[in-house]
Amino acid sequence: MDLFMVLQLLCGLALFLFGMNSMGDGLESLSGGKLEKTLEKMTNSTMKGFILGAAVTAVIQSSSATTVMVVGFVNSGIMKLRQAIGIIMGANVGTTITSWILSLSGIEGDSLVMQLLKPSSFSAVFAFVGIILLMFCNSEKKKHLGTIFLGFGILMVGMDQMSAAVEPLSNDPTFTGFLTLFNNPVFGILAGALLTAIIQSSSASVGILQALSKTGAISYSMAIPIVMGQNIGTCVTALISCIGAKKNAKRAAFVHLYFNIIGTLVICALFYGSNLFINYGFLNDIVGPENIAVIHTAFNLLATAILLPFNKYLEKLACLTIKDKDEDSDVPFLDERFLNTPSVATERAKSLAEKMARLSEGTLLGALELVDHYDEKVAETIHENEDMIDSYEDVISTYLVKLSSKQPSADDNKTIQLILHTI
Structure with missing residues (x-):
């Protein structure tokens, strides 16, 4: 991989992150705070919180943003820690929508419908319509809509550029040899966690993995642990946001961390333990972008199904980590x-x-x-x-x-x- 390929990859990543951020900001502004007000009020049960967390995250395209918001609500005393747990779990599921959107880039076929479904066919139209709305409309709502369209177009262009940058690696024996390291689940989990922690976006790191999958060098045995690790790495944003916060806000961030770590350990034990007896033959098969979206969604749904009934124990574990201490609740505070x-x-x-x-x-x-x-x-x-x-x-x-x-x-x-x- 030469310098120009690296620069093209970084440029694609920059466009991808900027597009995702712009799209999220546009959706946030267009909602006019309604999503957040609903998030604040409709959390009287863990299941409601889960559904709401998934829905809000699917709309604003960022589990990190939802989790940081929840940490802020808990820190301000608006939401109790128990209410926050369901939303945090839901955010993990809601963020998988991004990987499904990105999987459209892997669509193949010569029919008109298949061609129209390819991002390269409609992202340019979205971007053009977006810039028209943004530059020539006076309405705030139309401008926000323009930001969403433009952000989506830029996101898809960034994804295509990342894919083009890594495409030559499919014939590089050094690269394919390096990837075999990730057949080891421990290395795969660590790699996924580290990448996501650095760029602070599981959606972006999944997007990079989907771009790499187009080289034909990524197998299920590599992709599964990397996706698991990406869910752990995304906790870094919430942990950073809780620095200097009150005890319950810190606990909310640790609930997010424990949920992902325990979920990864349990699923790893179940999956790789059963593989010793069943011997899953598909592990050596090559994955595409849509397969990674399936892995991402299946992992988060399974982790939630396993741990949702034990939300009280996650709360207790967070309380054991962050001990009680006296806090002055009378001082006016804005997070x-x-x-x-x-x-x-x-x-x-x-x-x-x-x-x-x-x-x-x-x-x-x-x-x-x-x-x-x-x-x-x-x-x-x-x-x-x-x-x-x-x-x-x-x-x-x-x-x-x-x-x-x-x-x-x-x-x-x-x-x-x-x-x-x-x-």
Whole structure:
């Protein structure tokens, strides 16, 4: 693999990641915060949380984004740890939709229908329509739709470029010899985890594996452990996001990690243990992009089916890892993790402003009562409340200034201005 092939691969990866990020941002903005509000409210059972987590992740195309959002909800006290577990499991299943979209690049056939289904046939149209909507429409919704279309087109171009970059490797004996290392499940899992941890996206690392599969050098025995490892590597984003967070937020991140590690260990034991007796003949068969999508989906569904009934034990394990400690719950707090999802951040700021308003109202009425009936203890409480109200104003205004730099939608921007005037 020469320098120019490496540069082409990196360029394809850059386009792929940028396209996926743009598409996710567009979908996020188009939803107007509705997905996040639903995520926040409809989690009174683990199964509901699972379905919701899968649905939201399938829409925003990122299990990492969903998990980080959930860590933020738990950190803010909006969601309990038990509610978060179902959503985290669902996010792992929802993220498999990306691999199915990418598997379209492996479609072969000369019929008109098959040709139209190939990304090379429609990605250019999506990108062109997207740029038209983005540049020439004044409607915010149409602009967001344009971002989604353009992001999808760029994502597919990046995927094609990665595939083209690695195509010559199919005849390279050094490369094919190196890949035989991944026949060992331990090396395969470590490789998948490391790659995903570096680029912080399981969807992207699965996309790279799908691109490599087009060389005809990837077998089931290599792909299965790599996909398992990719699910472990994606936990890095949530673990990074919980740094400096409260104990329950850290526990939510560790639930994500334990779920993927235990799921991988259990499935590995079942699969490779049964292989000793059954001897799965397909392990040496070559996989294509669609086969990797099947492996990715099957692994996540099976891991969820095995561990969903034991969600309480995952919670206990996370609680044993992160011990209880005293935390000051009265201090006004806005989680900066939400700044990357402006619609959620706006709602959180609005919610805290409403809390500030109720405290201000109660403090004002209490102060008025002191005019007729002075009480030293009440007066002291009034002074404490006044200091707390000042803290609210400082926290909210600082947060909104940071939020304004994140390019919120026009509706969110109006709400931000309203909150600033209100406080």
